[in-house]
Amino acid sequence: xxxWLMLCALLxxxxxxxxxxxxADSGSDTASSSDTxxxxxxxxxxxxxxxxxxxxxxxxxxPHFASGTQDRTVVSMVFNGLVRYSPGxxxxxxxxxxxxxxxxxxxxxxxxxxTFELRxxxxxxxxxxxxxxxxxxxxxxxxxxxxxxxxxxxxxxxYDGMTVEKVDDYTVSITMDTPLSPVLFLPKIADYAGxxxxxxxxxxxxxxxxxxxHPVGTGPFMFESYTPQDRVVLTANxxxxxxxxxxxxxxxxxxxxxxxxxxxxxxxxxxxxxGLDEAQWVDxxxxxxxxxxxxxxxxxxxxxxxxxxxxxxxxxxxxxAIAYALxxxxxxxxxxxxxxxxxxxxxxxxxxxxxxxxxxVDALDLEYAYDPEMARxxxxxAGLADGFSFPVVSSEMNxxxxxxxxxxxxxxxxxxxMQVDVVDHSSMHSLIRDDANPVVVxxxxxxxxxxxxxxxxxxxxxxxxxxxPDTNFSHYAAIDDLIDSARAETDEAAQIxxxxxxxxxxxxxxxxxxxxxxxQIYARSDKVDYGHPLNAIMNLNPQITEMTTIGx
Amino acid sequence: MTTATxxxxxxxxxxxxxxERMWRTFTQNKAAVVGLxxxxxxxxxxxxxxxxxxxxxxxxxxFNRLAPPSSDYPLGQDDYGRDILSRTIYAARISLMxxxxxxxxxxxxxxxxxxxxxxxxxxxxxxxxxxxxxxLAFPDLITGLLVLAVLGGGLFKMIxxxxxxxxxxxxxxxxxxxxxxxxxxxxxxxxxxxxxxGRMLFRHILPNMLGELLVMASLWTAxxxxxxANLSFIGLGVSPPTPTWGQMIRDGTVxxxxxxxxxxxxxxxxxVTVLAFNLLGDGLRDVLDPKLQN
Numbered sequence: 001x002x003x004w005l006m007l008c009a010l011l012x013x014x015x016x017x018x019x020x021x022x023x024a025d026s027g028s029d030t031a032s033s034s035d036t037x038x039x040x041x042x043x044x045x046x047x048x049x050x051x052x053x054x055x056x057x058x059x060x061x062x063p064h065f066a067s068g069t070q071d072r073t074v075v076s077m078v079f080n081g082l083v084r085y086s087p088g089x090x091x092x093x094x095x096x097x098x099x100x101x102x103x104x105x106x107x108x109x110x111x112x113x114x115t116f117e118l119r120x121x122x123x124x125x126x127x128x129x130x131x132x133x134x135x136x137x138x139x140x141x142x143x144x145x146x147x148x149x150x151x152x153x154x155x156x157x158x159y160d161g162m163t164v165e166k167v168d169d170y171t172v173s174i175t176m177d178t179p180l181s182p183v184l185f186l187p188k189i190a191d192y193a194g195x196x197x198x199x200x201x202x203x204x205x206x207x208x209x210x211x212x213x214h215p216v217g218t219g220p221f222m223f224e225s226y227t228p229q230d231r232v233v234l235t236a237n238x239x240x241x242x243x244x245x246x247x248x249x250x251x252x253x254x255x256x257x258x259x260x261x262x263x264x265x266x267x268x269x270x271x272x273x274x275g276l277d278e279a280q281w282v283d284x285x286x287x288x289x290x291x292x293x294x295x296x297x298x299x300x301x302x303x304x305x306x307x308x309x310x311x312x313x314x315x316x317x318x319x320x321a322i323a324y325a326l327x328x329x330x331x332x333x334x335x336x337x338x339x340x341x342x343x344x345x346x347x348x349x350x351x352x353x354x355x356x357x358x359x360x361v362d363a364l365d366l367e368y369a370y371d372p373e374m375a376r377x378x379x380x381x382a383g384l385a386d387g388f389s390f391p392v393v394s395s396e397m398n399x400x401x402x403x404x405x406x407x408x409x410x411x412x413x414x415x416x417x418m419q420v421d422v423v424d425h426s427s428m429h430s431l432i433r434d435d436a437n438p439v440v441v442x443x444x445x446x447x448x449x450x451x452x453x454x455x456x457x458x459x460x461x462x463x464x465x466x467x468x469p470d471t472n473f474s475h476y477a478a479i480d481d482l483i484d485s486a487r488a489e490t491d492e493a494a495q496i497x498x499x500x501x502x503x504x505x506x507x508x509x510x511x512x513x514x515x516x517x518x519x520q521i522y523a524r525s526d527k528v529d530y531g532h533p534l535n536a537i538m539n540l541n542p543q544i545t546e547m548t549t550i551g552x
Numbered sequence: 553m554t555t556a557t558x559x560x561x562x563x564x565x566x567x568x569x570x571x572e573r574m575w576r577t578f579t580q581n582k583a584a585v586v587g588l589x590x591x592x593x594x595x596x597x598x599x600x601x602x603x604x605x606x607x608x609x610x611x612x613x614x615f616n617r618l619a620p621p622s623s624d625y626p627l628g629q630d631d632y633g634r635d636i637l638s639r640t641i642y643a644a645r646i647s648l649m650x651x652x653x654x655x656x657x658x659x660x661x662x663x664x665x666x667x668x669x670x671x672x673x674x675x676x677x678x679x680x681x682x683x684x685x686x687x688l689a690f691p692d693l694i695t696g697l698l699v700l701a702v703l704g705g706g707l708f709k710m711i712x713x714x715x716x717x718x719x720x721x722x723x724x725x726x727x728x729x730x731x732x733x734x735x736x737x738x739x740x741x742x743x744x745x746x747x748x749x750g751r752m753l754f755r756h757i758l759p760n761m762l763g764e765l766l767v768m769a770s771l772w773t774a775x776x777x778x779x780x781a782n783l784s785f786i787g788l789g790v791s792p793p794t795p796t797w798g799q800m801i802r803d804g805t806v807x808x809x810x811x812x813x814x815x816x817x818x819x820x821x822x823x824v825t826v827l828a829f830n831l832l833g834d835g836l837r838d839v840l841d842p843k844l845q846n
Contacts, residue, residue, distance in 0.1 A: 259805065259806070259808060259809070262809065276806060278806075278807070280618055280807070280810045280811070281807075281809075281810060284809065284810050330612075330614045330615065331614070333614035333633075334617065334631070334632070396787035398806070402631075402632075404792075405632060405793060406612060406614060406632060408792065409611070409612040409632070409793065410612075412610075419791065421705060421706065422787055422788075422791060422792060423704070423705070424787070
């Protein structure tokens with residue numbers, strides 16, 4: 001037994017020593033493997049792009065249920081919308097299945113009508129039970145009605161008050177009960193969430209459940225196969241209306257572990273991977289020969305919400321004290337330069353209209369810049385000079401845990417003891433929707449200011465007690481009028497002013513502390529060319545289109 | 553009564569020479585001595601953590617996160633800019649606390665169940681030992697996961713979870729010897745003069761298997777430390793910001809290619825501590841196990 005143990009000890013020491021040496025070696029390995037790949041002269045056109053997806057498995061490839069990045073990544077290649085965000089350049093919008101973006105018409109009864117002409121000759125992929133067929137107005141009507149049906153869509157709330165009618169085979173009219181400005185209307189029919197157009201015959205033939213693992217659309221890539229917890233395979237759609245893709249297909253591999261994805265990329269077994277939101281990681285990979293890293297928007301915004309119905313956060317002084325105790329720059333440093341940036345209002349001014357910039361909040365004295373002395377004074381004013389303690393739950397995911405742990409240390413400096421209990425990600429989501437946290441950190445991207453404000457600050461959205469409980473963790477009900485009037489305002493400038501006004505109110509009451517946004521990080525072989533710029537992408541992935549190539 | 557006193561005196565005389573013999577056997581086993589020394593060192597590190605740690609293990613300095621080893625931070629800084637050396641030192645406290653308390657709790661409960669089942673026999677024995685069998689059927693980590701999933705995370709709950717993992721092992725170990733001991737003359741004699749059940753179990757049966765239990769305790773302390781590291785590694789451990797080795801290894805894995813020392817330092821700490829308790833347990837077995845003594 002003793003000899004056996006000694007042998008084990010010796011073996012473990014050797015393994016540890018090898019582990020210590022591994023990073024130095026792996027660099028040279030990568031260089032040589034990429035050299036080999038270059039020498040081999042990989043085929044360019046007709047290559048299959050291998051994509052390392054940061055997830056253990058898909059959740060739904062029915063685009064109207066695809067809410068995770070891993071699913072949005074796949075459905076954005078299979079489906080189109082009536083309009084689309086310009087590839088790599090959201091929020092600019094251009095026609096997709098429609099031939100042009102129409103001007104809305106007002107009706108006598110105060111409604112608004114948008115009439116879309118459809119492209120002709122757009123082909124639905126062949127499905128498991130259906131042949132390829134031409135997409136018509138029937139499919140568009142069917143699809144938007146599906147999006148509005150809460151039993152068949154996760155985004156039904158977005159389609160309240162919308163009536164879709166077929167005018168003829170290539171014309172669709174959409175009537176809005178309440179007129180909307182283009183900035184609020186167009187995202188509903190864009191290539192994002194409920195706006196994706198599904199092929200009605202295919203989904204009717206297989207049923208909703210089967211459609212979740214066998215999507216049929218009109219996009220540049222067609223679904224071929226799915227192996228649970230392993231991969232999803234797409235092939236090029238030769239009849240794509242913008243021209244056949246330059247790639248032969250895309251193979252998405254489900255790999256939740258960053259080390260595995262990174263090794264796959266370094267070894268040349270993957271062409272594109274979801275990276276790590278760390279400046280050091282970005283630098284390390286960028287420094288490798290044959291590899292490149294893209295850091296792009298849209299950024300998911302981390303905001304801290306205070307439940308104003310919970311003691312002691314019902315006192316504005318306490319909420320403001322916490323705001324002053326937090327150091328935005330220290331949070332940014334957690335991710336490193338370039339990966340994250342500050343935001344100064346719940347709607348990120350960097351990505352959409354209606355947000356407040358640093359200059360805006362400076363002018364109004366609403367920046368809440370780091371000032372621990374001020375924090376202590378405010379706590380003393382609230383009768384909490386000795387501090388207080390409160391419990392929160394955090395997800396085990398880095399994007400949350402990092403923020404909670406950094407916040408914990410910063411609040412400790414002013415005498416506030418925040419006890420963090422780490423739970424799994426889905427448990428955190430259900431607990432915070434059950435009011436478990438008096439202070440909630442939430443990281444999310446929403447397509448426009450109206451969605452941000454409605455879902456996080458409208459009284460209908462208050463968690464547990466709201467009319468339509470959503471993500472108003474603050475229990476805030478003071479800006480309903482502003483949100484509603486902004487939504488009904490069709491003059492864009494006036495609408496933006498109303499949104500800004502709403503946010504000034506939020507900051508004055510300090511019901512939410514806007515912290516930062518985090519960019520998307522993807523690494524690739526430098527032979528991969530997406531075929532479009534990478535500024536901001538709604539579906540949070542680099543967007544593989546018919547123009548994407550893998551070069552020589 | 554007189555017989556019992558005489559027995560006790562004879563035993564006391566024997567014990568002195570027996571202790572010397574045991575110590576000699578133990579010191580002859582070099583690996584066991586190394587294990588003992590390492591355990592003492594780890595215990596001293598845990599005890600004097602506030603003196604030994606050069607920095608506050610909780611103080612963050614995010615502007616210098618993942619900084620490499622330097623004169624001020626000999627083992628570098630973690631992903632919040634905290635001192636890795638200080639955190640590794642403080643984490644020894646948690647590991648030892650979890651290791652010792654969970655074995656103490658699990659060992660006590662398991663032993664009582666094992667002895668009671670073995671002594672009572674019949675339906676009680678069948679019921680208790682089948683429950684133990686069911687618990688033994690699950691791998692350690694799965695049982696720990698199940699318990700933590702029900703109870704939630706945290707230090708105290710982690711100790712309970714590991715105690716539940718450990719207790720059936722002790723029940724099994726205590727059960728076997730009890731079956732033999734209950735038929736021994738001194739037990740039959742005690743029963744015949746009407747000694748109560750509780751006294752019987754703890755005065756006449758338990759002392760005869762203490763050696764084996766001690767060996768088990770030492771070996772399972774190592775396992776408890778390992779299980780704690782495993783559970784912390786998968787994110788079900790002690791709440792932040794308390795440092796634990798498993799959590800540190802977990803936090804470091806995503807940085808393995810850029811800042812490997814972040815995971816390797818706590819990894820070595822777990823390795824050394826688990827090895828130390830295993831070597832110590834092995835040495836104790838040599839000393840206390842009558843079969844091996846021969």
